[in-house]
Amino acid sequence: MITGKFAITTHILTLLAKFPDEYMASDYIAGSLNIHPVLVRKEIANLKKHHLVESKEGKNGGTKLIKPAAMISMEAIFNMTFEKMSFGFSKNDPNPECPVGKQINNNLTALYDDINIAIVNKLKSISLEEFSEQF
Amino acid sequence: MITGKFAITTHILTLLAKFPDEYMASDYIAGSLNIHPVLVRKEIANLKKHHLVESKEGKNGGTKLIKPAAMISMEAIFNMTFEKMSFGFSKNDPNPECPVGKQINNNLTALYDDINIAIVNKLKSISLEEFSEQF
DNA sequence: AAAACTGTAACAAATTTTATTATATATAGA
DNA sequence: TCTATATATAATAAAATTTGTTACAGTTTT
Numbered sequence: 001m002i003t004g005k006f007a008i009t010t011h012i013l014t015l016l017a018k019f020p021d022e023y024m025a026s027d028y029i030a031g032s033l034n035i036h037p038v039l040v041r042k043e044i045a046n047l048k049k050h051h052l053v054e055s056k057e058g059k060n061g062g063t064k065l066i067k068p069a070a071m072i073s074m075e076a077i078f079n080m081t082f083e084k085m086s087f088g089f090s091k092n093d094p095n096p097e098c099p100v101g102k103q104i105n106n107n108l109t110a111l112y113d114d115i116n117i118a119i120v121n122k123l124k125s126i127s128l129e130e131f132s133e134q135f
Numbered sequence: 136m137i138t139g140k141f142a143i144t145t146h147i148l149t150l151l152a153k154f155p156d157e158y159m160a161s162d163y164i165a166g167s168l169n170i171h172p173v174l175v176r177k178e179i180a181n182l183k184k185h186h187l188v189e190s191k192e193g194k195n196g197g198t199k200l201i202k203p204a205a206m207i208s209m210e211a212i213f214n215m216t217f218e219k220m221s222f223g224f225s226k227n228d229p230n231p232e233c234p235v236g237k238q239i240n241n242n243l244t245a246l247y248d249d250i251n252i253a254i255v256n257k258l259k260s261i262s263l264e265e266f267s268e269q270f
Numbered sequence: 271a272a273a274a275c276t277g278t279a280a281c282a283a284a285t286t287t288t289a290t291t292a293t294a295t296a297t298a299g300a
Numbered sequence: 301t302c303t304a305t306a307t308a309t310a311a312t313a314a315a316a317t318t319t320g321t322t323a324c325a326g327t328t329t330t
Contacts, residue, residue: 031230060297131242179276
């Protein structure tokens with residue numbers, strides 16, 4: 001997982017929500033984030049895949065939202081930037097001869113699934129519009 | 136953050152909960168996890184710092200729980216292995232001249248704090264005993 | 271005293287994340 | 301039509317983080 005993915009995507013969308021009528025250049029966005037423009041474009045590619053933004057190439061080009069910020073929930077951003085939230089797994093496969101080793105990953109997954117439900121319930125209730133109005 | 140920390144610590148505690156009367160050696164635990172014993176000892180050092188286990192050095196030594204698994208909540212494990220849950224921040228400091236850049240990290244932090252409350256509420260309700268009974 | 275442990279620090283290897291470079295393509299406007 | 305300014309994306313390099321290993325000192329049992 002790219003650790004900054006949620007934060008970067010949220011930052012991009014907040015900027016776009018602030019200027020919904022402009023095509024905003026990735027260089028400008030990168031300047032606000034202070035990261036490389038290519039990383040911004042990679043996240044924009046993901047946003048496009050999820051039909052939240054469109055881009056225009058060429059001079060005066062850039063990216064803008066294609067749906068109102070009020071219709072975009074933080075849950076959508078979450079789902080777009082994490083496969084799924086997790087507290088992680090140990091890197092190696094645990095010992096299948098051990099009753100605990102054999103099942104630990106299944107049981108952790110079940111726990112993480114429960115936690116995802118709690119997270120998503122919270123995020124559902126917040127729109128990008130609300131989030132960006134804080135700025 | 137060590138990505139496998141929660142999983143490793145939970146695995147260790149589950150083993151200890153299964154054999155509450157034995158001192159269990161880090162080599163044995165490492166065999167179940169299939170990781171290096173030194174990593175196990177590092178996590179055990181953390182568990183000791185939080186007064187959940189004690190170790191005995193020397194021959195026949197090892198580690199065991201010092202409180203009943205029913206009295207240890209998954210929340211305690213969570214708090215011990217994460218400073219705090221977060222969906223991450225962009226690596227570089229955002230541009231302070233930009234209204235969004237200036238505030239994004241504060242606003243993300245506030246959002247993450249809300250989510251932590253939801254997570255912790257869920258984890259509070261699950262004890263290590265319940266978790267380890269699944270095995 | 272020897273064997274079987276824990277406790278740590280220091281270092282190395284592997285993996286993941288982030289940054290950069292390079293190249294192709296599109297569009298606006300002089 | 302030419303030039304400047306954009307996007308798009310792949311390939312590679314650099315940096316950071318995580319995991320693994322080694323080494324060695326200390327403890328306890330037999």
